[in-house]
Amino acid sequence: MGFVDDCVMSKPAQGAKFDLSSLIIDLSEQLPDPQPIVRLWGNLIASRGNISAVVGLAKSRKTFLTCTVASGFLADVEFLGFDTPAVGKIVYIDTEQARAHVHKIARRILRSIGLPTDRNHDKLIVAALRELTPDQRKEATAEILRRYKPDLLILDGVADLCNDPNDLHESEALTCELMHWSSEYDNHILCVLHSNPGGDKARGHLGSALLRKSETVVLVKADGATSVVSPQYCRNEPFTEFAFQIDANGLPEACGLPVPQPKEDVFAEVMERGKVYAHSELVALIMGAADLKEGSAKSKISRAVKAGLVVKNQAGGYYLPGSQIEAAQSEFSDEPF
Template sequence: MDMGFVDDVIMTKPETSKIDVSSFIIDLSEQVPDPQPIVRIWGNLIASRGNISTVVGLAKSRKTFLTAAVASGFLSSSDFLGFDTPATGKVVYVDTEQSRAHVHKVARRILRSIGLPTNRNHDQLVVVALRELTPDQRKDATGEILRRYKPDLLILDGVADLCNDPNDLHESEALTCELMRWSSEYDNHILCVLHSNPGGDKARGHLGSALLRKSETVMLVKADGDTSVVSPQYCRNEPFMEFAFRINADVLPELCSIPAPQPKENVFADVMEVGRVYAHSELVSLLVKQANVKEGSAKMKISRAVRAGIIVKNQVGGYYLLGSQIEVSQSELHDEPF
């Protein structure tokens, strides 16, 4: 081996960083004001300058109605649906999913909500439809929109459409960093709208995980029939109270009561006979066949039902419906429960 080459490698100085870290050092002698509020709900701060937030919900949970209400509250001289602002400025609403005709309806709905004319443009509201563009083009277009209009509140309805793969870790982190950079550079707030995983409340993909970590507020929207319930999934500030809204005859959101929780379906009452005791394997087979669930899911349902008091497990491992009040001997069972 060429020892001269080895010496050169050892003696070579590492490349100097191109980032000037001095601007990132916290100076405790500096008087830094609190972030300026951009959006509040009933007085609770949910969005401030220099931050990002996220609205999460399944498809058809009325996320767009909620974010349009946020825009209306920002533009209103009072409030709308509980949303208001102590600031003044401009809203840019970017839609990445809907056709231009549907985006027109969203824009008019924002204005109708607060009594502004819907047949002309307004200096404080810019609405953009980016459905036809590629993800990279949408991201570039959003950057240009920020440079041109400098909004105080940017709403990205379909933020996942600004990246090619929201399940790609590196691309998701890069987009999240870009959103945070934009919010700092333009001293605004960026509200992102993202789908949740089917059957769950968690925001979809690596992008969802990254946004949840960096968001000032995460609002979860869940549909309950004709009503949508909004709850604070995460708040850096004081959490707001859960509330609900519905769509009225004028196709505008209005506050309403939170629906009472519905009792969960008792599948055991449908498949088990009153007064009969079932062995564990027998009950599992019954659930697999009649409730159309897999074996592992059936066993889990049985365990949960016992803990919830829906069914009873007696001393010898038999299962029966609550209220049957029966006891059996071990000889009446064909197998052990597990």
């Protein structure tokens, strides 16, 4: 793929001039509402001139979800709730997977809606940028936008356009570039990011910058064989949480939301009712039962006390609630009883 220098968006030179009058809002100007690009069960989630994000842990099936968005954009009818009133073109860029896997992504998009998978389609362009450097990926994305002018760009692995997604200035610059592209080409750019381990927040300074500027932030969480999709942030009316799974043909299909399972009470399992435990003894029990390190076990005990799962008496002993134990106990040593 050839690149052209004048398509590379670089940081403006110090003191660069711009037309200030073009930035001032003129209330006499009649502007139409942004044109919807992607809807979910009739709710607007992506419009022209904006960016959005799909966030989730690795293996939460984020790529399956974005394939579903692409299928809904290309289909004549809605697909798993996704559809579009726009008529146009979609570009799907993958930055992480080998070409063979990206071929499968392209075919999955088409198979889902019954289109042939043995030839190219004018409305779908798929690119694999894994082998390029971050700067080359950004340059290639700019050239793809210039050449194909898609109405919807799905950027699966937006962090790979950064040398360091934790660099504040580089992250802000890339976010500004994405917003510039969405305005210049009057399209929508849907970015896919990883979330922090153990949390729902998008990773790095890039994640924080993108989430602040996004029209919609979609959170994907895996629950066994099911993926739950929920609105983390919506500038428009939020869509209703839903779930999907992968069928026997390797295609996404809608399914019911998983039933929440009651959390196991490890304290009820390891503590005898009517017995008082020293702190060190209880820490050791929790470390063994929950496979935790000492610091995590201590934090778990503190949270359990606040939640009322465990009672701590004035002398520093711990026991299960309802044990009929006197609140005031004799002073405990830090040795097991």
